[in-house]
Amino acid sequence: MSETPLKDLRREVLAANLRIPEAGLATLTWGNVSGVDREAGVFVIKPSGVSYADLTEEDLVVVALEDGRVVEGHLRPSTDTETHRCLYRAFPSIGGVTHTHSAHAVAFAQARRPIPVLGTTHADTFNGPVPVTADLTAEQCAKDYEYNTGQVIVARLDGDPRRAEEVPGALVSRHGPFTWGATAKAALENAVVCEAVAEMALHTLALGSRLGEASEPPRHLLERHFTRKHGPDAYYGNTPHAPGP
Amino acid sequence: MSETPLKDLRREVLAANLRIPEAGLATLTWGNVSGVDREAGVFVIKPSGVSYADLTEEDLVVVALEDGRVVEGHLRPSTDTETHRCLYRAFPSIGGVTHTHSAHAVAFAQARRPIPVLGTTHADTFNGPVPVTADLTAEQCAKDYEYNTGQVIVARLDGDPRRAEEVPGALVSRHGPFTWGATAKAALENAVVCEAVAEMALHTLALGSRLGEASEPPRHLLERHFTRKHGPDAYYGNTPHAPGP
Amino acid sequence: MSETPLKDLRREVLAANLRIPEAGLATLTWGNVSGVDREAGVFVIKPSGVSYADLTEEDLVVVALEDGRVVEGHLRPSTDTETHRCLYRAFPSIGGVTHTHSAHAVAFAQARRPIPVLGTTHADTFNGPVPVTADLTAEQCAKDYEYNTGQVIVARLDGDPRRAEEVPGALVSRHGPFTWGATAKAALENAVVCEAVAEMALHTLALGSRLGEASEPPRHLLERHFTRKHGPDAYYGNTPHAPGP
Amino acid sequence: MSETPLKDLRREVLAANLRIPEAGLATLTWGNVSGVDREAGVFVIKPSGVSYADLTEEDLVVVALEDGRVVEGHLRPSTDTETHRCLYRAFPSIGGVTHTHSAHAVAFAQARRPIPVLGTTHADTFNGPVPVTADLTAEQCAKDYEYNTGQVIVARLDGDPRRAEEVPGALVSRHGPFTWGATAKAALENAVVCEAVAEMALHTLALGSRLGEASEPPRHLLERHFTRKHGPDAYYGNTPHAPGP
Numbered sequence: 001m002s003e004t005p006l007k008d009l010r011r012e013v014l015a016a017n018l019r020i021p022e023a024g025l026a027t028l029t030w031g032n033v034s035g036v037d038r039e040a041g042v043f044v045i046k047p048s049g050v051s052y053a054d055l056t057e058e059d060l061v062v063v064a065l066e067d068g069r070v071v072e073g074h075l076r077p078s079t080d081t082e083t084h085r086c087l088y089r090a091f092p093s094i095g096g097v098t099h100t101h102s103a104h105a106v107a108f109a110q111a112r113r114p115i116p117v118l119g120t121t122h123a124d125t126f127n128g129p130v131p132v133t134a135d136l137t138a139e140q141c142a143k144d145y146e147y148n149t150g151q152v153i154v155a156r157l158d159g160d161p162r163r164a165e166e167v168p169g170a171l172v173s174r175h176g177p178f179t180w181g182a183t184a185k186a187a188l189e190n191a192v193v194c195e196a197v198a199e200m201a202l203h204t205l206a207l208g209s210r211l212g213e214a215s216e217p218p219r220h221l222l223e224r225h226f227t228r229k230h231g232p233d234a235y236y237g238n239t240p241h242a243p244g245p
Numbered sequence: 246m247s248e249t250p251l252k253d254l255r256r257e258v259l260a261a262n263l264r265i266p267e268a269g270l271a272t273l274t275w276g277n278v279s280g281v282d283r284e285a286g287v288f289v290i291k292p293s294g295v296s297y298a299d300l301t302e303e304d305l306v307v308v309a310l311e312d313g314r315v316v317e318g319h320l321r322p323s324t325d326t327e328t329h330r331c332l333y334r335a336f337p338s339i340g341g342v343t344h345t346h347s348a349h350a351v352a353f354a355q356a357r358r359p360i361p362v363l364g365t366t367h368a369d370t371f372n373g374p375v376p377v378t379a380d381l382t383a384e385q386c387a388k389d390y391e392y393n394t395g396q397v398i399v400a401r402l403d404g405d406p407r408r409a410e411e412v413p414g415a416l417v418s419r420h421g422p423f424t425w426g427a428t429a430k431a432a433l434e435n436a437v438v439c440e441a442v443a444e445m446a447l448h449t450l451a452l453g454s455r456l457g458e459a460s461e462p463p464r465h466l467l468e469r470h471f472t473r474k475h476g477p478d479a480y481y482g483n484t485p486h487a488p489g490p
Numbered sequence: 491m492s493e494t495p496l497k498d499l500r501r502e503v504l505a506a507n508l509r510i511p512e513a514g515l516a517t518l519t520w521g522n523v524s525g526v527d528r529e530a531g532v533f534v535i536k537p538s539g540v541s542y543a544d545l546t547e548e549d550l551v552v553v554a555l556e557d558g559r560v561v562e563g564h565l566r567p568s569t570d571t572e573t574h575r576c577l578y579r580a581f582p583s584i585g586g587v588t589h590t591h592s593a594h595a596v597a598f599a600q601a602r603r604p605i606p607v608l609g610t611t612h613a614d615t616f617n618g619p620v621p622v623t624a625d626l627t628a629e630q631c632a633k634d635y636e637y638n639t640g641q642v643i644v645a646r647l648d649g650d651p652r653r654a655e656e657v658p659g660a661l662v663s664r665h666g667p668f669t670w671g672a673t674a675k676a677a678l679e680n681a682v683v684c685e686a687v688a689e690m691a692l693h694t695l696a697l698g699s700r701l702g703e704a705s706e707p708p709r710h711l712l713e714r715h716f717t718r719k720h721g722p723d724a725y726y727g728n729t730p731h732a733p734g735p
Numbered sequence: 736m737s738e739t740p741l742k743d744l745r746r747e748v749l750a751a752n753l754r755i756p757e758a759g760l761a762t763l764t765w766g767n768v769s770g771v772d773r774e775a776g777v778f779v780i781k782p783s784g785v786s787y788a789d790l791t792e793e794d795l796v797v798v799a800l801e802d803g804r805v806v807e808g809h810l811r812p813s814t815d816t817e818t819h820r821c822l823y824r825a826f827p828s829i830g831g832v833t834h835t836h837s838a839h840a841v842a843f844a845q846a847r848r849p850i851p852v853l854g855t856t857h858a859d860t861f862n863g864p865v866p867v868t869a870d871l872t873a874e875q876c877a878k879d880y881e882y883n884t885g886q887v888i889v890a891r892l893d894g895d896p897r898r899a900e901e902v903p904g905a906l907v908s909r910h911g912p913f914t915w916g917a918t919a920k921a922a923l924e925n926a927v928v929c930e931a932v933a934e935m936a937l938h939t940l941a942l943g944s945r946l947g948e949a950s951e952p953p954r955h956l957l958e959r960h961f962t963r964k965h966g967p968d969a970y971y972g973n974t975p976h977a978p979g980p
Contacts, residue, residue, distance in 0.1 A: 023272065027758065027927055027931055028924060028927060028928070029972075030856070047973055048970075048971055048972050048973055049971055049972025049973050050973060075973045076970075076972075076973050079963060079970060079971050101856050101931075103931065103934050103935050103938060104938060106854060106856060106935045106938075106939075107935055107938030107939045107941075107942055108942065109854065110853040110854040110935060110936075110939040111939050111942040111943050112950075113942060118355040118419070119351060119354065119355040119419040119420060119421070120419060120420045120421070121275070121346050121351060121420075121421065135952075135953060135956070136956060138953070138955040141953075141955045141956055141958075141959045142955070142959075145959055145963075174853070174854040174855060174952040174956060175854060175855045175856075176854070176855070176856065189273060192272055192273060193273070196272055196346070196348065199348050200348050200351045200352055200355060201355075202938060202941065202942065203348060203349060203351075203352030203447060204351075204352045204355040204356050205941075205942070206352075206447065206451065206941065207352055207353065207356040207358060207447065207450070208356050215357075217380075217419040218380060218383070218386075220383040220386045220387070221380070221381060221386055221419060223386075224386045224387075224390055228324060228390075235321075235324060236293055236294055236324050237274075237293050237294025237321075238292055238293055238294050238295060238320045238321050268517065363600040363664070364596060364599065364600040364664040364665060364666070365664060365665045365666070366520070366591050366596060366665075366666065434518060437517055437518060438518070441517055441591075441593065444593050445593050445596050445597055445600060446600075448593060448594060448596075448597030448692060449596075449597045449600040449601050451597075451692065451696065452597055452598065452601035452603060452692065452695070453601050460602075462625075462664040463625060463628070463631075465628040465631045465632070466625070466626060466631055466664060468631075469631045469632075469635055473569060473635075480538075480566075480569060481538055481539055481569050482519075482538050482539025482566075483537055483538055483539050483540060483565045483566050513762065608845040608909070609841060609844065609845040609909040609910060609911070610909060610910045610911070611765070611836050611841060611910075611911065679763060682762055682763060683763070686762055686836075686838065689838050690838050690841050690842055690845060691845075693838060693839060693841075693842030693937060694841075694842045694845040694846050696842075696937065696940075696941065697842055697843065697846035697848060697937065697940070698846050705847075707870075707909040708870060708873070708876075710873040710876045710877070711870070711871060711876055711909060713876075714876045714877075714880055718814060718880075725783075725811075725814060726783055726784055726814050727764075727783050727784025727811075728782055728783055728784050728785060728810045728811050
């Protein structure tokens with residue numbers, strides 16, 4: 001395990017964690033971001049219960065993908081560590097995971113309703129509704145609760161890594177959102193999107209109940225937006241050193 | 246094309262873009278403002294996917310009104326550039342265009358309902374409901390999607406430049422608000438108004454559904470407010486070097 | 491008219507105006523505070539259309555209570571100046587007036603519903619519902635619109651200065667809140683309260699519609715809270731140089 | 736009574752009070768935190784009506800647990816002081832008390848509905864609904880109103896100190912939330928949780944009324960979350976000098 005990659009990863013994971021309170025995604029210590037180094041077989045995650053204001057790169061905990069052992073760090077990792085580990089193992093292409101208790105996404109999780117696709121803001125990032133997991137059984141709660149939390153997410157996506165790329169997040173029933181992405185930063189940004197589209201959906205449903213229900217957007221519009229940002233024909237954004245036309 | 250006007254325009258367009266996150270109109274990179282130089286035949290717009298915190302005057306992209314060519318700039322312009330260009334061509338008196346994903350305006354767009362005129366805050370800026378466009382057809386989505394997005398806005402306003410002055414904004418169905426104005430700054434401020442009146446309307450409709458429906462305000466009140474701020478008899482504000490009585 | 495009192499008044503009025511955006515009561519330039527000097531027969535008010543960030547003591551405008559003439563100032567006063575003047579003339583004990591377009595209070599104004607007394611937060615400041623005025627007639631809109639806006643407020647309070655002390659604010663139908671108080675600062679703080687209780691009432695009504703209607707609080711509780719803060723038996727707060735027991 | 740403990744307590748109580756406006760739990764001066772020194776038989780509390788921006792350690796007031804006498808301080812203590820004192824006397828294990836007027840928690844108080852347990856965010860802190868007190872009678876309002884406010888809270892928890900540890904907060908009917916904890920800081924953080932879960936519950940109920948009612952989470956899930964953070968088997972967080980595995 002080379003030192004330099006982990007140094008960069010620690011920096012990225014710290015920065016992504018600090019964006020949680022900045023973006024209003026969680027109060028107190030209710031959110032965490034991790035990033036993985038697949039070659040080194042480890043991921044870097046926030047320690048448990050440490051406030052964002054106090055968090056340093058040194059406080060981050062390095063955990064083995066294989067068995068969840070703490071490889072580096074003087075603090076206990078996030079209680080949600082095993083959920084992150086489960087997701088990394090099930091979805092080989094993801095590089096970061098984020099968990100928050102953002103208010104509107106949690107409301108959908110508590111109502112056990114997927115966040116429906118109601119417009120292009122959603123379709124830009126999630127190629128389908130943000131799904132809700134099944135409830136964990138008493139057995140799944142009693143033992144390996146956090147790893148099982150990952151399992152119900154994976155099950156909802158049929159364990160399909162390609163679906164996980166198209167729909168980079170899910171709501172754990174009665175709990176809240178987990179999102180992921182190619183990097184820790186991308187996972188955090190998908191958490192921002194998840195909360196934003198949950199808020200918009202809540203307002204849209206409120207209007208619908210007063211003014212007539214919202215209908216589902218046509219598929220051609222949604223596809224257009226998702227492929228504008230993702231895949232071989234994407235034309236959104238500026239990649240560094242790759243100026244536009 | 247003289248250098249100085251574009252320098253001033255770049256400064257104004259940068260300042261207006263930076264107000265998007267400040268005013269809470271968009272998270273991540275979900276909004277853009279442009280400003281036009283009619284004499285030079287170009288407009289200046291935000292580059293695609295660049296975060297507001299990193300944005301500089303040099304990053305802004307100069308685009309030809311005539312054909313959408315990039316005239317100056319090392320980055321790709323906003324994916325919404327062709328929508329801006331379509332609006333500038335249809336409405337000769339506008340000097341700036343803004344697009345955001347502000348939550349309450351998006352909710353009306355997703356519910357495909359115009360923002361109704363429920364009070365003077367609305368009437369101060371929009372002389373009528375903020376309309377919603379038709380859905381884009383599969384054909385309109387497949388080719389020239391962004392220019393066609395401008396076309397459905399123009400169509401909703403009957404291609405009438407005078408209506409575009411009286412109602413300086415529209416909601417693209419299932420997408421979100423576009424606003425415009427005499428300058429980039431005015432376009433941005435109309436986006437602020439659009440979001441504020443959408444939020445107020447949502448709360449008003451919620452109260453109405455509980456306490457009895459809101460009725461439409463009398464026309465004489467709305468006219469009073471619009472003409473207090475617009476047109477030959479306007480008496481709101483202080484124009485520089487033109488002190489009040 | 492002595493210089494020093496007006497200097498102090500300008501400072502207080504400026505400070506109160508700057509709290510409008512800080513407290514989230516208005517965006518752009520949608521709010522204004524004034525303070526009166528009864529001996530001098532003038533009040534000091536925000537100029538029209540000037541942004542809070544740019545506002546200085548020198549920009550404030552001094553207006554005659556008697557006839558609305560501008561006595562001092564190089565800018566045009568707020569378009570709402572005549573409404574302030576009407577309130578000062580009708581209610582001799584008030585020292586400050588505030589107008590905002592805060593979102594929840596405006597929603598009640600647009601729904602033309604008083605803000606009901608649902609709890610002690612409300613009763614601490616308003617000894618009764620925050621009332622809504624009648625609609626202005628076409629005639630009242632056509633001529634002296636802003637003074638007439640004050641008149642419908644005064645009429646809703648039966649022109650009774652004592653009621654204006656007990657209920658220091660009203661919602662102008664389809665427009666928004668005006669509040670007042672012993673000083674400019676108190677008027678501003680009553681605008682903060684008006685918005686806060688409007689938001690709480692909206693949420694309470696939402697819960698009520700789902701869980702059963704809220705009932706009116708018992709009179710003895712409301713009286714207790716109002717008199718805890720107001721009148722001869724008040725025991726809330728610390729007056730300067732008057733330490734507690 | 737040793738000086739040093741009170742000095743530390745003053746620092747902690749000041750810090751906790753300053754978090755009230757930072758966390759958006761109250762505007763103006765609508766909230767207060769106290770912390771107790773059981774050995775010294777006193778608690779330290781915010782003075783009445785002093786703004787958070789002006790508050791210093793010296794302004795804090797030291798009050799006797801036994802009889803409510805002011806032991807130290809040049810200002811009058813919070814009007815809610817007697818409520819705090821009542822709670823300290825009824826629940827011997829608590830070290831801090833917080834009162835706020837946070838908007839969503841107040842809405843539940845005004846609707847006289849407990850905040851229901853709808854998910855793990857709630858269960859992490861409150862092992863059951865946040866209850867609402869009975870209304871105070873006219874007699875309870877007329878005399879010793881603030882102490883009686885404490886009494887109705889204690890009565891709702893059956894005067895049971897163990898219940899007060901499991902459910903560290905209650906809503907006073909038509910008034911607002913009081914929370915408590917092992918320290919002033921913990922009491923403040925429980926006020927943050929109380930407001931957050933009230934907001935989430937309000938959104939969840941809104942979704943439920945549109946999409947079908949939310950059901951109660953299974954007991955095994957709630958237990959898991961509460962015991963993950965509380966009691967002998969807790970494994971959340973990092974205690975100072977007690978690094979994780």
